[in-house]
Amino acid sequence: MQGMLAHAPHLTHAHVSITIAAGYLDEPSTLPGLAHLLEHVLTTAPLTASSNTSLLTWFAQHQGSLNAHTDDYVTDVHLSIPADSLEAAALTVASQLATPTISPPTIRTEVAAIDAEWQARQHSSAMQRLSAIATLSDPQHIGAGCRHGNAQTLGHHIWLLHEALTTFHRNHYHGGRVSIAIISPRATEAVTRLIQRMATLFNPLPPNAPALAITPRWGSLPRAKVVGTAHAVELLWPLPSSVSRHQFNALSDVADSLNQGYLVDQLANSIIDYHATAAPTGATDTFSLALTGTAPQERLEVLEAFLSERLAAPLATAPIDHRTVWRPPAGTVQLAAAWFVYARQQALARRLAANTAAQPYFPTRDRWPVPHWLVYSAPTTFQHADDAAHLAAVPHVQRWCGQYGVSDDFASLADTTWAACFIPNAMFLPAPLAAKRCARSGVICQHMQLAQGSWVITVGEGATVAMQTLLKEANVNTAIVPQGLLAQRLVQRLTPLPATPAVWVSHEADADVVCHALADLASRIATRSVQTPSINGSASTAIMRTLSLPGTPTQRWLLVLAEQHHSAAFFQQARYDHHLGYVAAVRRSDGAPCSLGYVVQTSEDAEPVGKKLLSITDALWQAAEDILQTPTSLKHSLTRPETPLAALITQWQSLLSGTDQPLHRLGQQSTNSQALNELLTLINTHGHWQTHWLDSTGHYRVND
Template sequence: MAGVEQAIQSQSTIHGVRTHLLHVPHLREAHVSIALQVGYLDEPSDHPGLAHLLEHVLMTSPMACHEDVDLISFIQGCHGRINANTEDRVTDFHASVPISLLDVALNAMARQLAQPQLALDTIANEVKVIDAEFHARQNTAQMQRLGGLRALSRPGHSASCCHHGNATTLMASVDLLHDELMGFHQRYYCQPRLTVGILSSLPEAEMQHLAEKVAHYFLVDNAVPQVAPVRSAWGIRRYHSLTAGLTAMEWLWPADTWPATSASYLSSFAHYLDQGGLLGMLPPEVKDYRVELAPQGASDTLQLICHGRRLNVSDEDILSDALAQQWRMFNHKIPPPMLSIWQHFPSLAAPWWHWVRQQAVVERLLPSVSSDTSPVFCRSQLRCLAWRPSTARPSCTPSKVKSSPTDHRPAPVKQWVGRYGVEVDASELIEQQWLACYLPAAQVSLPPLTRQQLACQGVVLYEKHIQTGASLLLMGASEQVATACAGLFDAMQYLPYETPGILAQRLISSLYRRPHIPAVWCPDAPPASALLRMLQRGYGQRHSGVPCRISSRCPGDKSGELAVMVIISLPATPANRYLAAFAERQQAGEFLHQVRHQHQLGYVAAIRRDDAVPFIRIGYVVQSSQHSGQVLMTALGDIITRLWEATFEVLDDQSTLLQADAVINTPETPIGALDLQWLQLLGGGEIPLHRLITPWPPSEHDIKALKATVQRTDEREYRFLSSEI
């Protein structure tokens, strides 16, 4: 993974479209983004949710050039992944596809997004999907926050209204909705609003040629000729309180307080602040903070979220002065290349898509930023959301880990020692040390400002929830990692643990098999005994929380939400591991289409795979409020059978199969390489799928054995989770 010094090439096409290109030689996948400077604040006032609906319909309506195939299924057929996102001032469609199919996939994306045929039945179905999403998200923290932003907006501005969309706001006839969608599309999906981002191993000249082809599709006659300057949405009200399960303050500096500079330089400044640039300058009550440019729902702001008790709005003077002071220090410096920063992510895809989306919206805002002589980040324009815990329910207060050896009997700790060949994936790891820690059924609270302090010491902290517990991964020089681990585990606290997410996500968590005791992985020597003792004591005092009550029996006909998962288990042979990964990619798009549109079972549908030993498990999950468990079981069984029939048709015609490296994900960063190896160890294996040596295409014997296993429908496992169980 050498060559992280490459810079992003930002330029304009012959059509005036903004492009961002980044050449990374080792990539096997390309990550692309087509972003448009239009969002839900641009939609007509009588149809809130129209921009969101258009995004859905463009993804799921049959493509003009491929009859009965939508964009999701087409990209999945290219062994890629695609998603989309509608925000206040930008809508983006982003995908990852094998390099060999980038031209085909990007051409199909551009044609569908620029010249769509919007099917009436698809529009009707997606209104139902959006309505289901609206009701499922109504009481979430995300929707509360958007409500708070509306309260701070100027009366009469479109930002003061809810734009999610539901069956009520989109209740017009399907024919009328079709006309509204086409009119909205023709006005806004055009070259002046287009940004194209391509990250791949192709030469820059070839990527620029692909971007030119994308831009050509968006040349339309009756589009809005220019993007008008953004009119500020903020009203005279500067503060709003929200009730949630956390204590935090969210400060927002609008675009007219920003310094006059480029979008990419502002992005670098925000990252500098987020990675420790504000240490020593914040109120002592701050336990953690995040900085983001153009955050969701408030893209015309720089966001600072501070977590901690006893924070209040009077801290705004301290914070505004801190940002202005740090800007004076940062200004005119040469920031590190974004690619070197993104090496701390498990994949380059997510930060790249986020960066391109950020550039698209900030470029739209730049005409409204302050001049060089104006005070930057001044407090007079600052807006604030105050998050306060509800008094109706107890807050998740951390439990301090005590050092008394008599607290609990120490739990055993599973240990792995060795490098397991990760240097093959990332040569940078030859000089690095790391420690990975897994805590089953646990949620942790790290010491104050841990992430920022470690970043200043050159230690990367990658923290995530991996369906069944908490995972921490530290990487850096040997001395720094050892010191960081000692301080981290000594001061770590535990929160009450509950499986997060909606019913379907909780059900998916039961698919993955992980150790039932804490686990650690070090590269060269066992972890220090003192560290293990701290981990044992802390884990013994964790809060297990309320268990997720999953049943293997179909519930009766009761009201409420119900999630169903069908599991197919396969012996973890090398051939089956490849074939399971192939099937997951090949079936995902069609499974979503079958569940949502053909059978209309619900809007939540997903396929997940647990690449563990001794059995691989593939889970097919649906969540619905409209159907009984028996109906879902029967429909899922039929859908799964048809999906596998289609998969075997593809496998039997081996002349059409892609190379193995187009099917299997490979790590793109050092953290990504460590994360894949760590998950493989936790699953009971040692060799990640991308380093597995096995013949491809698969042999006739391997395919025949897989058919025999899949066709034994009586061996499929069913799991249920509902609000009634």
């Protein structure tokens, strides 16, 4: 068993990852989707201590969150929980993973859930990429086929599946493959003891268990084509079958270095952006460099040779890793997400190191790794020089200046410079490699595209100058390329955003120059239409019922409680009791107004699903007094920002949504049970109910 921990005293929540060194390339070749199915069963099967509660419902009841992901060579279950519930949560999850109850009814339900997931995702860009990766694999390797799984590949022989799941669990979910990683505010000694207790719940390595080492999968095909939304190339350097942990960590450091702008001078001007990753999802036994844009093949081949030599360096020796403290990569917003990635990578490093003692890998100059290419093509891309543009009237720019209390979250922000800009109803198109140039100069740059517009923020010394340069060199286009599942796009519409451009700067002296630059950019609107690839996917519809309130502090807290109280019940009823679709979730938007959305995504006839969604939400609110049963849990309901950048983004989103202070900093002094009770009795007069519809053709409608 492998254990890792980090101490972060400022956290209010603990984040735990339990990673199993087994994925879909370890499952029987005749049962695609078995590893994925086991992940589903483990999180939805009844707990041993409570036949009516699964892991998912347990976490909804304890103000936490839990998710899981099956990758090619690792599977991880990760959770976030209020710190004072860490021990109970961690032991509950470890016990369920170690000794689950695998029942035929749960298997049957989760086969249907995986099939619905397959129907929703099979034509997505992520699945297109995985399909291309499969074509690059050796035809004799299990990786040469699609391993997602669906009702057809898993079949309907439930007892055969039960036997296969039991065998797969016994062979892989044991102490020889388990890694536990915890970051929390708790004392190191206490967390160490907790990890040890969790480890004892897993069985020891069984006799004749499958080998931990990875079998090389890559074939001789040099490249594969992928249909995408933009021209791009992803270079995948296969890792040797034996790489020490220190060598793997050195490769991760190379990726971090590249992402800080190290490659800017090596790239053609037509490359818009790039991102380097050690162990990317779907190809965790590789090093990836993804390039967005176009470049002559000769330039790409020069880059390939340059990076092949750069990657060979950490593999040519046995480097010593002197790091004793984990640090998130520069520009990290969500600490939990960065920690979970690190935990997965360390579990993978354990597999890569399995053969190191017998076969240490030290390449010579003539054995540099040669990458495979994933070549993405799209019918239309943004080309700034060709975009038709018109000059609009210079718009009014809304502005905010100063701290707004962010230094209360992180004292370091009192001496930090930042600039943030928002453009409504348009897509912000930064100049090629703009974010990487910022990173190279020590300025963090984050960009977010939403259904209602775009925002960008720069942070660090020189942030104002960097923002002026970004705005001067950028373009905007009124056509917004849709991204993500239909349900995700619909949820974005929950957030109220300004109808005019907006700016927030740390220092008032910088406001005028940034506002002028933003107004100038907003007046140059590109009118070229954007085409996305035509993919013959199955028709589906996302439906969301929303409750909106004006946004007083009491109303905002009420929706926090409602989200917390309704999440588990809505998920159970929408997904399992009534089979409304793969996606079923409750999502909240804080602001003025504040909103709560109940969203599903279905491939069935949308009208009956919409009616059932209406009846489910009506029933939940008819028992609304239950929301107030545990008012003391309010303090656990929100996760405070865990990084300085997250604190800035949270405040920025709060300003854009019409409130001066985010809810976590507002406090509960103005909220009490009587006020909440009074609001509940008047919910129909204060609240505005609507139903939103978005189908796979892009048609959006809303009705009361």
